[in-house]
Amino acid sequence: MSFGVLGAGVVGITTGLELQKQFPGAKVTILADKFDKDTTSDGAAGLFRPSTSFTGPNEFVTRKWIKDAYDHWDAIRCTSDAPLAGIAQISGYIFSSEHPHVVQNSRIDKLVPIYKRATEKELTLCPGNWKYGTFFTTLMIECGLYLPWAYQQFQNNGGKIMKRKVNSFQELTSENFDVVVNCTGLGARYLCNDTQLVPLRGQVQKVHAPWIKTFFFGDYDTYIIPGFKAVTLGGCRQLDSYNLNVCPYDSASIRSRCESLLPSLKSAKTIREWVGLRPHRAVVRVEKEKLIYNEKALKVVHNYGHGGFGVTTAPGTSIYAVQLVRETLSGNSKL
Numbered sequence: 001m002s003f004g005v006l007g008a009g010v011v012g013i014t015t016g017l018e019l020q021k022q023f024p025g026a027k028v029t030i031l032a033d034k035f036d037k038d039t040t041s042d043g044a045a046g047l048f049r050p051s052t053s054f055t056g057p058n059e060f061v062t063r064k065w066i067k068d069a070y071d072h073w074d075a076i077r078c079t080s081d082a083p084l085a086g087i088a089q090i091s092g093y094i095f096s097s098e099h100p101h102v103v104q105n106s107r108i109d110k111l112v113p114i115y116k117r118a119t120e121k122e123l124t125l126c127p128g129n130w131k132y133g134t135f136f137t138t139l140m141i142e143c144g145l146y147l148p149w150a151y152q153q154f155q156n157n158g159g160k161i162m163k164r165k166v167n168s169f170q171e172l173t174s175e176n177f178d179v180v181v182n183c184t185g186l187g188a189r190y191l192c193n194d195t196q197l198v199p200l201r202g203q204v205q206k207v208h209a210p211w212i213k214t215f216f217f218g219d220y221d222t223y224i225i226p227g228f229k230a231v232t233l234g235g236c237r238q239l240d241s242y243n244l245n246v247c248p249y250d251s252a253s254i255r256s257r258c259e260s261l262l263p264s265l266k267s268a269k270t271i272r273e274w275v276g277l278r279p280h281r282a283v284v285r286v287e288k289e290k291l292i293y294n295e296k297a298l299k300v301v302h303n304y305g306h307g308g309f310g311v312t313t314a315p316g317t318s319i320y321a322v323q324l325v326r327e328t329l330s331g332n333s334k335l
């Protein structure tokens with residue numbers, strides 16, 4: 001059995017590992033033009049926090065993706081590899097002065113180990129007239145550590161990694177893959193001509209502030225998330241913007257909003273500023289497709305469009321994508 005995986009971000013590498021797990025002995029090859037620091041996955045804060053707007057094909061499947069993903073990340077957290085893979089447990093607050101729904105999350109309230117309404121006293125922990133708040137414990141997956149760890153695992157299992165830009169699926173018909181899994185993130189917009197997939201631009205600052213151990217969210221995309229190497233300050237969400245340059249106005253706004261929330265950040269040195277384009281799609285696409293080129297068929301399973309929640313949900317959609325691979329191979333598939 002031979003599988004091709006397009007993409008080496010968090011979705012591609014996690015799918016590659018899942019294929020190896022479910023098809024021991026299969027030949028799995030990852031093809032991608034960008035790796036590690038050049039992917040969108042690399043700069044994400046990596047907090048496990050799916051939005052209530054995160055949507056799969058139906059509610060049952062969406063919830064299963066999220067639960068499977070949490071269980072997968074948490075299982076690694078419980079091993080001695082956790083710090084190498086960049087996975088840790090973390091707790092924090094989400095505050096709002098706007099509306100109670102901002103601080104409520106029905107996708108995780110029964111999934112994470114601690115999820116509770118903030119007390120009156122906790123609402124005064126940060127400056128601001130906070131009316132609503134939630135405290136919860138979740139996971140943090142730092143892709144700066146996870147991606148290299150996962151590439152190594154994949155290669156140790158016999159997987160092959162190739163640097164290559166794929167301009168059309170037709171190119172792959174000569175490769176003799178039984179199935180190709182498409183995990184190209186925003187690249188799928190061009191590869192699949194999928195106009196439903198749009199960039200949702202985000203900008204963050206990575207700062208040196210080792211005294212911050214708790215995450216904080218405020219209104220208007222303001223967040224402070226401690227990681228292994230730095231604290232991530234954010235952010236913004238700009239739909240349909242392809243601007244990969246750091247915007248000084250966004251930098252100033254992020255810094256000012258985060259310092260208002262946690263004044264001790266005023267003395268935190270900026271290590272790096274970063275911009276990423278989240279692959280936003282109203283419904284994340286995990287689907288089978290059979291493509292025919294000059295009477296040659298290519299079986300594809302798509303796994304893209306995770307928006308701002310790809311780190312959170314990659315293992316869940318990968319398990320589902322590999323189930324679709326199995327159906328495609330079994331002959332039960334209509335494809």
Ligand SMILES: Cc1cc2nc3c(=O)[nH]c(=O)nc-3n(C[C@H](O)[C@H](O)[C@H](O)COP(=O)(O)OP(=O)(O)OC[C@H]3O[C@@H](n4cnc5c(N)ncnc54)[C@H](O)[C@@H]3O)c2cc1C
Pocket residue numbers: 006007008009010011012031032033034035039040041042043044045046047048049164165166167183184185186187188191201202203204234235275276277278279304305306307308309310311312313
């Ligand atoms: C500022 C910011 C903060 C974020 N914070 C979080 C967070 O806290 N939690 C969370 O869950 N998510 C977060 N995200 C979202 C997360 O980063 C994305 O959902 C995730 O990285 C998407 O992963 P991916 O593997 O689909 O895409 P990518 O990481 O973009 O990888 C795509 C891969 O496909 C390859 N590729 C594309 N086209 C081709 C082609 N034609 N040929 C060959 N290879 C190709 C690329 O080279 C790359 O290897 C954040 C995003 C941003 C921008």
